[in-house]
Amino acid sequence: MTVLEFKRDTPEVEKPFPAVSVKNILYATDFSPTSESALPYATAICHRFGATLHVAHVLSDVGLLFMAGGVDYVSMGSIYEDTQNAAKEELDQITKRLGKIPSRAYVQHGKVWKNLSAIVAEHSIDLIIIGTHGRTGLGKLLLGSVAEEILRHSSCPVLTVGPEVRGRARLPQHDCGDHELVPLELEMRQILSAVKLSAASLRVARAAVALASDFHAKLTLMHVIEQYNDPGSPQELIEAGVRQIQSIVPKEAALAYAPDFVIEVGPAGQSILNAAQERDADLIVMGVRRSDGATHLPWSTVHRVVAHAPCPVLTVPA
Numbered sequence: 001m002t003v004l005e006f007k008r009d010t011p012e013v014e015k016p017f018p019a020v021s022v023k024n025i026l027y028a029t030d031f032s033p034t035s036e037s038a039l040p041y042a043t044a045i046c047h048r049f050g051a052t053l054h055v056a057h058v059l060s061d062v063g064l065l066f067m068a069g070g071v072d073y074v075s076m077g078s079i080y081e082d083t084q085n086a087a088k089e090e091l092d093q094i095t096k097r098l099g100k101i102p103s104r105a106y107v108q109h110g111k112v113w114k115n116l117s118a119i120v121a122e123h124s125i126d127l128i129i130i131g132t133h134g135r136t137g138l139g140k141l142l143l144g145s146v147a148e149e150i151l152r153h154s155s156c157p158v159l160t161v162g163p164e165v166r167g168r169a170r171l172p173q174h175d176c177g178d179h180e181l182v183p184l185e186l187e188m189r190q191i192l193s194a195v196k197l198s199a200a201s202l203r204v205a206r207a208a209v210a211l212a213s214d215f216h217a218k219l220t221l222m223h224v225i226e227q228y229n230d231p232g233s234p235q236e237l238i239e240a241g242v243r244q245i246q247s248i249v250p251k252e253a254a255l256a257y258a259p260d261f262v263i264e265v266g267p268a269g270q271s272i273l274n275a276a277q278e279r280d281a282d283l284i285v286m287g288v289r290r291s292d293g294a295t296h297l298p299w300s301t302v303h304r305v306v307a308h309a310p311c312p313v314l315t316v317p318a
Contacts, residue, residue, distance in 0.1 A: 019210065019213075019214060020049065020210050020211060020214045021049070021126070022045060022049040022051045022126045022127055023049075023050075023051050023052065023124070023126055024051060024052050024054060024123050024124055024125045024126055024127075025042055025045060025046055025051050025052070025053050025054065025125070025126065025127045025128075025129060026054045026056060026116065026119055026120060026123075026125045026127070026128045026129070027039065027042040027053055027054065027055050027056070027128075027129045027130075028056050028057075028058075028112075028116055028128065028129075028130050028150070029055065029056070029057055029094075029131075030057065031057065031087075031090050032131075032133075034131040034132065034133045034163070035130070035131045036131070036173055037131045037161050037163075037165075037173055038129050038130055038131035038159075038160075038161040039094075039173070040171035040172065040173060040184055041129055041159060041161055041171055041186070041312060042129045043098065043101060043181055043183040043184070044171060044183050044184045044185065044186040045127070045129070045159075045186060046101045046183065047101065047183035047184075047185075047186075048185075048186050051126070052101075052102040052103065052104065052123075053098060053101055053102070053103045053104075054103070054104050054105075054106065054119060054123055054125065055091055055094055055095060055103060055104070055105045055106070056105070056106040056107075056108065056115070056116060056119055057087045057090070057091060057106070057107050057108070058107075058108045058109070058110065058111075058112045058115045058116065059080070059083055059084060059087065059107065059108065059109045059110075060110070060111070060112055080109070084107055084109070087107045088105075088107050091105040091106075091107060092105065097180050097181045098180075098181060099180040099181060099182075101181075101183065104123075106119060112146050112149070112150075113146070113149045113150060113153055116128070116150065117153065117154075120154070120155065120156060125156055126156055126157075127156060127157050127158070127159060128150060128154055128156060128157070128158045128159070129158075129159045129160075129161070130147055130150060130158065130159075130160055130161070131160070131161045131162075132147040132160050132161070132162050132163075132306060132307065133163055147160065147306075148303070151288055151302065151306070151315055152288070154315075154317065155317060156317070157207065157314055157315065157316045157317070158314070158315045159312055159313070159314050160306045160312065160313050160315070161312050162306055162307055162308065162309055162312075162313070163307075164307075164308050164309065164310055165309065165310060165311055165312060166310050167280065167310065167311075168187070168189075168280065168282060169281070169282045169283070169310065169311035169312065171184050171186075172184070186215075187215070187282065188211065188212075188215040188217045188282040188283055189215075189217055189218060189280075189282055190217060190218050190220070190279050190280055190281045190282055190283075191208055191211055191212050191215075191217045191218070191219050191220070191281065191282065191283045191284075191285060192220050192222060192272070192275055192276050192279060192281040192283070192284050192285070193205065193207075193208035193219065193220070193221050193222065193284070193285040193286070194222050194223070194224065194268075194272050194284065194285070194286045194287075194305075195221055195222070195223055195245060195248065195287065196223065196287065197223055197244045197245070197248075200287060200289075200318040201248050201287060201318065202248050203287070203316060203317075203318050204285060204286065204287040204316045204318050205221065205248045205249055207285055207314070207316045208221070208285040209249060209253045209255065209259075211283065211285070211314075212255055212256075212257075212259070213253065213254055213255055213256070216256040217256070217257075217282070218256075218257045218259075218260075219255060219257070219259040219260070220259065220260040220261075220262060220275070220279060220281075221245050221248075221249065221259055221260070221261050221262070222261075222262040222263075222264065222271075222272065222275055223244075223245055223262070223263050223264075224263075224264050224265070224266065224267075224268040224271045224272065225263065225264070225265045225266075226265075226266070226267060226268050242261045242263055245261045245263070246261055262275065268301040269301040269304035269305055269308075270304075272284065272286075272301070272305050273304070273305060273308055273309060273310075276309060276310055276311060277310055281310070281311050282311050282312075283311055283312055283313075283314060284305060284309055284311060284312075284313045284314070285313075285314045285316065286302055286305060286313060286314070286315050286316070287315070287316050287317075287318030288302050288315040288316065288317060288318065289317075289318060302315060
């Protein structure tokens with residue numbers, strides 16, 4: 001594997017750059033420990049940006065059928081009512097403890113993404129936050145069908161908190177007491193953004209630059225070349241790639257530190273994970289292509305990174 005790193009030697013620009021604006025956050029939960037691990041990030045981001053937290057739980061038909069087994073329709077109706085009431089109590093406990101953070105709670109029934117997408121549209125959601133276990137029993141999907149569907153279809157950025165988040169990037173979970181939650185301060189010192197050398201990467205780069213500017217964080221923009229078939233020398237290819245990455249950084253961006261530009265040759269997913277580990281990244285920012293087709297597709301770089309990242313991952317539709 002070949003790694004070459006180039007640092008921009010031009011002075012940093014101090015022109016105005018659009019600040020991060022987050023007004024409405026959707027936190028989707030199934031009340032599992034996996035989902036609970038993402039709640040501290042939701043409250044911390046709401047606290048920092050003064051956002052409203054929309055907490056949603058969807059009663060899926062598959063889950064209800066699994067609980068019902070082979071019972072009749074009358075029993076099925078009773079199970080649904082009991083499950084719905086239990087979910088409302090769970091959400092009430094969460095929202096009561098949010099204190100000064102404005103919030104709304106939703107218990108829906110049906111297909112998960114169909115219900116979540118309706119909330120996204122109706123309340124102009126700026127960010128979705130979910131926890132993911134990073135595995136499935138079938139071994140075919142890295143994230144599980146629900147998380148994958150959200151990533152593939154969301155029109156807004158999605159912050160995923162995976163099972164391997166650790167170190168400074170891991171916010172401690174809230175305890176289950178009755179007292180008010182105290183939002184943690186969200187700190188970001190290192191942001192890693194994986195980009196492609198295309199026009200679509202501009203939106204991803206702008207999101208990463210805006211976050212680095214807001215948090216006064218060090219930003220690394222990284223492009224991975226998985227297959228080298230260029231007739232030129234690797235050095236020429238890498239230098240050309242660095243120039244292309246530099247060109248997608250908005251000229252008006254104001255950063256506390258000059259960004260680093262990295263080109264690496266090797267497997268994309270593992271290369272990004274290695275870079276995040278080496279830089280002690282607090283956040284990985286990646287572009288994800290929206291899909292209107294089937295969600296059960298082969299493994300992808302995005303899935304691998306989200307499931308194994310040592311820090312939260314922000315996927316931006318591109």
